[in-house]
Amino acid sequence: MSDEFDAVVGKVRARASPTDDERAQLQRVADAVMADAEAAIADLPVEAEVVQVGSTARGTWTAGDRDVDVFVCFPPSIDREALEEYGLAVGHDVLPDGREEYAEHPYVVGEREGYAVDLVPCYAVENATEIQSAVDRTPFHTRYLQERLDDNSAAEVRVAKQFLKGIGVYGSDLRTRGFSGYLTELLVLEFGGFRAFLEAVADWHPPVRLDPDDHGSETFDDPLVVIDPTDPERNVAAVLSETNVATLQHYARDLLAEPRVSLFTEDDPCPFEAADVEAAVSQRGTTPVALRFAAPDVVDDQLWPQLRKSLDGLCSELDRRGFEVLRSAAFVEDDSGKPETLDTESRGRDVVLLLEFAVAEQPAVERHEGPPVHVREHASGFFQKYDDNSEVAGPFIDGDRYVVERQRAFTTATGFLSSAAVYDVGLGQRIESALENGYEVLVGTDIAALADGFGVDLASYFDPKP
Amino acid sequence: MSDEFDAVVGKVRARASPTDDERAQLQRVADAVMADAEAAIADLPVEAEVVQVGSTARGTWTAGDRDVDVFVCFPPSIDREALEEYGLAVGHDVLPDGREEYAEHPYVVGEREGYAVDLVPCYAVENATEIQSAVDRTPFHTRYLQERLDDNSAAEVRVAKQFLKGIGVYGSDLRTRGFSGYLTELLVLEFGGFRAFLEAVADWHPPVRLDPDDHGSETFDDPLVVIDPTDPERNVAAVLSETNVATLQHYARDLLAEPRVSLFTEDDPCPFEAADVEAAVSQRGTTPVALRFAAPDVVDDQLWPQLRKSLDGLCSELDRRGFEVLRSAAFVEDDSGKPETLDTESRGRDVVLLLEFAVAEQPAVERHEGPPVHVREHASGFFQKYDDNSEVAGPFIDGDRYVVERQRAFTTATGFLSSAAVYDVGLGQRIESALENGYEVLVGTDIAALADGFGVDLASYFDPKP
Incomplete structure (x- = not known):
């Protein structure tokens, strides 16, 4: 197996090394x-x-x-x-x-x-x-690494980068939230090579703290902490997500158990056609609801945190209202085919917030708990508010509290998402204004229309991999 | 207002007092x-x-x-x-x-x-x-009270009992879980009269502990604790439910604020006809599911705890499976019209377990979280179990865990309740065997059929009062 691993790494190393x-x-x-x-x-x-x-x-x-x-x-x-x-x-x-x-x-x-x-x-x-x-740090990083890297370790770094790219966790941009080049180089140096790095990773129990220069002065609440050798107060892996740490652990074990070159190759899944989307939705029996709108004119590193914040806000609010979200995702249209000289807005890319509901409907009534009866003033106020209100059932008493069953504001997730109530949710600021400019709501198998523009995203969504 | 209160109590007192x-x-x-x-x-x-x-x-x-x-x-x-x-x-x-x-x-x-x-x-x-x-205590209770009651306090006790009956919380049987006669008498003696009792109750902050003989030696986890003057280790109010304490507080305030004789009168609500039930279900938009079956041959004090245990077990299990219960209730058919000489089973009364669902359907798939990826052996076992299984989506990684979306065992609450899976729930033992003898499942507006036999229960259920 060691031979097999070495053979695979040898091939990757040869391909990843620039020629003279x-x-x-x-x-x-x-x-x-x-x-x-x-x-x-x-x-x-x-x-x-x-x-x-x-x-x-x-x-x-x-x-x-x-x-x-x-x-x-x-x-x-x-x-x-x-x-x-x-x-x-x-x-x-x-x-x-x-x-x-x-x-x-x-x-x-x-x-x-x-x-x-x-x-x-x-x-x-x-x-x-x-x-x-922030950029003032970069020359220090380069100097630190130049002093420590030799031809062999540089080649190991290239293999590591290629692996991280292959499994989709390379890049410290805020879409990926993965491993930066600097972080990768520090890790390979820390463990003394690609394989030793993988073997360590396979057994990590996050949070993991590494301090190559042994001078760290801060604590961090991150799954991986690598103290910057050029700055004792900085975690080089601050942007790295928990999911990406776990993903690396998964593929580290996978590569060690079954070495193969394909793990070093980025390959998008085969994009879903509209029919694939329809089939997936029908098979799952869920109610996906997609909001599609023009991306605000901001760079990706601003766009992605705002998309995530908006999605989290919507999911929490809908969940609170009884609409159970099975899974959710944000998609940003690929603009790589469009001229880079255009600004973001003119490039006209769309974004999608997809919420897939396990429960997209609730009945007309909902339980609303009042105060404990023994909190006399507050309790009496609650009782008087709802007593003789023919719109509610109750007030009645359950345990120590008054309870009413009152009319719901929204009986469907789609109703909520199509209403102005979405603006009461903590959305990213630029997402809020983008939605105010208008958005399309697609429900159920109608999200198949997204296959035009988001086929790869939909394939990854409906056939998810580690 | 004091006059008004006294006038009402005077009327009740006259009616409740036996003639010479x-x-x-x-x-x-x-x-x-x-x-x-x-x-x-x-x-x-x-x-x-x-x-x-x-x-x-x-x-x-x-x-x-x-x-x-x-x-x-x-x-x-x-x-x-x-x-x-x-x-x-x-x-x-x-x-x-x-x-x-x-x-x-x-x-x-x-x-x-x-x-x-x-x-x-x-x-x-x-x-x-x-x-x-347990019955050996009774003569002590009688002796204790006989020594302390006079004509006036006995009359106050009668008013208190009539009030507790009127608001539905009198009786220490396990259906009612209310105030026993002995408890009522102790409370009236403790506070020195009906009105003083009500005024104290209106401001109670449970748990409330009273110890008329000041000799209590135990602590109790009950909303009301009244140490038995004849036994320092016993809470006379042990059977009293939290809901009944709060109900008494509610009506104590109500009577003090607006004294009226009607609060001393037990009156069942007007029974619901089938059409009323249908209207209520449609208006609420919920999915009620009723299990109707022959009551097991046990006395009410055994039947009710088993019904509650069964209902709790079913509600928890269904909730765990994503079927959100809005409210639930157990009904026991009134057998007062049937000859007492018959044993319970021959009297042939039916019982109903009613579960009213806010969510009665779930999609074909459900989220199933695996272990954290860093728990290597366990995590790898999970991954291998689901990898290459075309029935599931995933495994993928979310946060630090593997997750799959797998097929649900039951996509409807009715499906679960109609299946043998109900016997895996912690049911009361005699309820379990009663269900094994067969039960009818009524769903949605079909529960209107219950109006024949349970009209009063349904009226209380759909138009609940404190």
Whole structure:
């Protein structure tokens, strides 16, 4: 089995390693970008250091990735406004056709000889605990890893990244909430290789705490805690979800038990056609209700937390009203086929909040418990409010309390979701305004219409994998 | 208002007080029964004392009651078998047409000049803590009260009893779980009158503990605790339900706020006709399911606890399976019109377990959570059990656990209640065997058929009062 495992990893390692040509070409492009950046800095009234960061700086990128990340590190003495101004000046100078993106502050992204180039300004702070902006940490991470990685461990990192991609948990974006590149590299270094990492993971009992530099000063309420070697107060795995930790555990065991290359390959399920959706809904006998609407114009890292918050809010409120949710999901239309130069809204992608109900109907009446009879004033107020009200049954007494059976505000989940009552739920702010612009409600087998645009999401939903 | 209250109580007091003629006639009958009992004892090889007990012995019966309770107290030295033999001998001698009933041991009940006579053997123990049988306490209770009641307090007791009857909480039988006569008398003595009793009750914050003789040695987990003056280890109100305490509080406030004679009158609601039941079910939009079957041949004090246990068991199990119960009730057919000489079964009364569902259907699939993924062995077992099972969706991972959506055993509450699965529920033993003899399942508006036999129960159920 060990041989089998090694054979599989050997194949993946070979595929994931960039060729010498690929390395040389990438470095040539990166060097050219950095030289241009240094030239641009010469025109500015401040000094700045240009550094290459990210996996392509550390030799841990997987073959085929074509990303060049270059940071321009300004002295901490300049203010935020100057940083932004100088940063954009350098960016536009180096990438004349680039466009601005915005994280904590704006930066320029563009293309050079087929490589995606990010040119990001940051502060050159003394150490990572003094950062003024989240990106200031990145050069420290790169330096820390460059000092510790060698050719072999870099190759192991590439295998680990490829595995995490294959099982769908790679990326610290807020849609995925998975493993960042930096986290993956730290973990492989911590355990001394891909296989040792997997073997440890297979036996994890979260919460798991690792502290490579043995300097952690905080506690965290996360399933995996990896103290940043460059910052004792930071958990590198803060964004990682509990589900993704468990998913990694599952596939770690799976790969160790039955090594195979397919686990290193991302493959979307075969998209569901409308007929597949109809068949799934009929077979399950549930009542799915989908809200479909135009995505608000925000980046994915803002969109996904708001979608989740909205979905949680709706599910809790409907559950509270007796409409039992079996499962729920948010889908965002893939816009990869549309020109990147368009802003999000113009790209016109739709989002879907899907709530699948086990119970989508309730009777006309609901139980409403009043105060304990012995709380005299409050109890008498309750009794008087409902006594002689022909709309309610009761008040009667059950145990120590008054109880009435009163008319429900909503007897169907669809009724609630189609009403203005949805805005009383704690929705994400931009989702709330997006819904106010109008949304479509699809119920039962009518959600089959979503196969056009969300076929892969529906396949994953109705045929879920770990 | 005080005048109004006094006027109402005055009227009730006048109606509830037996006339001098009624008193004299009752005492004549009681004396004759006791004389006959003493004559019968003379033929036995042991001594025994004859005492009159109960409300007619204490002058606290309400006008119209025609009960004579006579106890024959044997020396504690004789064994249980002898007690039963001698007791029955005296009983049959005094009441030649009487029949045997069975509480903790058998006794004879019969009729004398239109009075219902109970002739009960007991042990003449030194004090109530040494009792060998529950009935041994009764003479102590009678003696305790006789020493403390006068004409006025006896009249107040009669008013209190009439009130408790009027609001449906009088009687320590296990159907009612209300106030016994002894408890009522102790409470009126404790507070010094009917009105003072009501005023105290209106402000009670259960649990309430009273200890008239200030000698209680035990704690009890009951809403009302009244330590028996003749036994420091006994709560006289042990059988009283929380609902009945709250009901008394409600009506105490009601009577004080708006004194009226009608609250002292028991009146069954107007029975529901089939059409009323149909209208109620339609208006509520619920799914009532009724199990109707022949009552097992047990006395009411055995029947009711078993009915409640069965109903609780069914409700919990159905709720666990996702079938939400809005309310439930047990009905026992009134057999008062049938000859008392028949045994219970031959009297052929039916019972009904009614479960009214807010949710009576669930989809084909249900969520089934497995172990946390990190519990490696258990988790792998779960995964292997369900993996490649085309009947289930999943296993997938949610949070730290494996989850599958599997086929439900029952998709309707009616399906469950019509199946042998009901016998896996914790039912009362005699209810279980009664169901095994066959039962009818009525669903939805079909329960209207119950109007024939249970019209009053259905009226109380669908138009519930405190």
